[in-house]
Amino acid sequence: MELSKNYIPSVTEARWYKHWTEKGYFKSRPDERPPYTVVIPPPNVTGVLHMGHTLNETVQDILVRKARMSGFNACWVPGSDHASIATEAKVVQMLKEKGIDKNELSREEFLKYAFEWKDKYGDIIYNQIEKLGCSVDWERVTFTMDDHYYKSVIKVFIDLYNKGLIYRGARMINWDPAAKTALSDEEVEFKDIIGKLYYLNYILVDDEGQLKESTPNSVNSQNAAFNFITIATQRPETIMGDTAICVNPNDERYKHLKGKFAIVPLINRRIPIIFDEYVDPVFGTGALKVTPAHDINDYNLGLKHHLEVVDTLNPDGTLSAAAQIYIGEDRFVARKKIIAELQEKGFLINEEEYASRLGHSQRSGAVVEPRISTQWFVKMKELARPALNAVVDGEIRIHPGDKFLATYKYWLENVKDWCISRQLWWGQQIPAWYDEKGNYVVAETYEAAIEKYKEKFGQQLTDNDQLKQDADVLDTWFSSWLWPMEVFKGISDPENHDINYYYPTSVLVTGQDIIFFWVARMIMAGMHYRNEKPFSDVYFTGMVRDKLGRKMSKSLGNSPDLLQLIDKYGADAVRFGIMISSPAGNDLLFDEASLEQGRNFNNKLWNALKLVKMWEGRTSTDNTTQEVDDNWRLTDETKLQTGEIEDLAEVEKSRSHHIAIDWFENRLNEVRAEVEVMYSQFKLSEALKSIYSLIWDDFCSWYLEWVKPGFEQRIEEEVYDKTVWFFEELLQMLHPFMPFISEEIYHLLREREDDLCVKQFPKIEAADQNILAAGELLKQVISALRDARNKNQLKPKETIKLHVQSANGSIYKNIEEILAKQINAEKIYHVNDAVPNAIVIAVEKDKFYIECENQIDTESLKNELLKDLQHQKNFLQTVIKKLGNERFVANAKAEIVELEKKKQADAEARIKTIEETLASL
């Protein structure tokens, strides 16, 4: 079979994904194996997968594939989220472009458009998940608005309401004037701004001071007929909502104002001066205007002092009739006009810059208004306690823990009630039913509501129109917090087989930005409804940034298109690129260069395949070592004794191949163990690096070169078989990270029935440290000799004669063949004395002499050796100093002292070698 020059991902990827799904490898049904369950953090249906998702899905796929290959019944549930606010905004926008006004549609008509939208974008997302190679169970796709899901959300709402954990009430909430809905505290993002502090004069009047017709509604600084109190405010446009001025009771400046009143500029409302320690006398003028309808702190003050609440804003952010002036104008426009008027009329006496933070809606970006509004809330305190304990007690482990544990704890310990109603249509409609007077009952259906109403209010309703359902829907997170349960129908059918088998799930992989929105609340819901954690481990990935460290955003245009990347580099390379630069929990700086590295790695694997395939038909069975037996690793000496082989010289020739095989097998075991530890610590990037290096450096650069037969030469069958086997093992290790190419090469290496995708990992054998050390020494010697060739300008094609002077010459005799091949030596001699007129190299205790025709630059050789000598002597010095320190010898552990002694001996031996080498020059 002819293999292409380079690996071409596009063809193989589609073919293998189809094969895997046809074979049903990703399908999971409960069985006797232990489950490994992962639920996808549902991407919302508003868009396409961005690089953050790509990282996230890749991490999950690696964990799931690894589990599937390690004896677990792996189940990865895909799905998507209806994303109430975001989707509704997009649908409204889409309708607008079609010339349709949402307000002219009925709820049902609007939802029809929304579901069309969902089908379109849901499919785009699923297509991308597939292209990326994600091994999700496609028969378990769940959407948060699916019928069973919808019903379970309603069921939970009713249940929590009946338990008194959900209530309805008028509270200060965050209002999004663009989306015209309430938001939860978590949906508000604060941004630093440079605002202004405006100093305003309010005219003071006595308590009986009814405003007379003649009272001016302007003051001039020259006009001294009035007394004033000066307040400082950031929001002069809210003065029409002022219902008091508050000062600190201990503030001497204002003590005389007890019982006095002030007049709100422009609208002439008379408001009391109140006293409360809440006010900081140092801030501004020490006098605070109180606007209960538009500030949470003012609202609390208002409750305490029984102040009137005047809401001067409409839901869309324009001024309401209650504002009396600039009615219907946008809050920001009105603000400018009010400032101008205040200035003109002399009320504004000063303004200064002021650093502040302004709340923005996470979804619409609009500046959020604090607003009194009647909404539905979840009482969080009671739900929070078990969720806190689950993490604090270590039942749920967070990775990386040190970073997020404190954040998690703080939030739960200071949790506030959760506003869950949204003034939208896209979502689960709140199951509350009202009569004309506003009395309500909570029930699943209209019929049930009628019954409930009768019970609660003792009234028989005769006419169907008498109860109306709440028009609002629930916060999307109020549905997502049930995700790990309801994807297995754990809420709608709590005792079913699936939920009992798959729950709790194994690991949740998600972004750290939704720790409160989602993670904490899922734990609450899980603890409440199943009395069991929803997952054992939480793995937080970092944020994907561009290579300059900037957040990826549409406006910067620095967010690449996933499908284009896959087209250009292949899915494996994308997965490789994003994982190799993704240290656990840290932000990753995305650079296409790492995808290129992934593509190059594909190619390296491909070429290794080509090399091995070249040997396929060239195996030789004409050798004493042809029989591969279980004891093939026994030393030849042992075999001699047992009579298995009769003559050592006979096997000498293949000896070096055995060393290569021996070494690589142990190296494989060593890395397998390392990778296993990294998996358990979620250090996936590190694991990939280890596998990458094992394949590229150890397998391709060293092992394959060591066993490579000469031009037109045959390869021993045992060596060939072992090589193919090693290759397979490497592909298996790589498979969770790069599933497509590993499967492809696995099948090209050898005709076979099975698939790598579900091949089970072997038991990890311990690595023999002595063999590993021998391999390292060989590599070290080869590198040193190649370096010497380089430095002495020996062309790669020029052959050399190598003389080895070692007290332990047999070591080098055994690896002579490899050594000669690797440094292009035509002949290797073993000597007992220095060889004159040669390039000398000292490695550990051994000396090497390169005999060649070039003029030898003794001077630079000498310098090189002197430099090394100095280094060794300095090192020896520090060791001797340490050992000479009585307190070190007395206090340090015995093995540490022993180690230092060994260091000393080794350094002394190296120094001796170098000195002898120098003497021979």
Added chain:
RNA sequence: GGGAGCAUAGCUCAGUUGGUUUAGAGCAUCUGCCUUACAAGCAGAGGGUCCGCGGUUCGAACCCGUGUGCUCCCA
């Protein structure tokens, strides 16, 4: 304002209970190679005041204090 985290090679990061041959990797850089798997490659090299200062210790990249700089969360 409160809290958390980080600072190691040009860049991105490892570095285990403080002792692992006077600090490692990948990428980038430099040198030499079109060597019959691979130039998307091969061989080799250079590169560090472990942020500054002080302390604990026989011994500190690691522990403590402090300063500086960056990032994030919360009000």
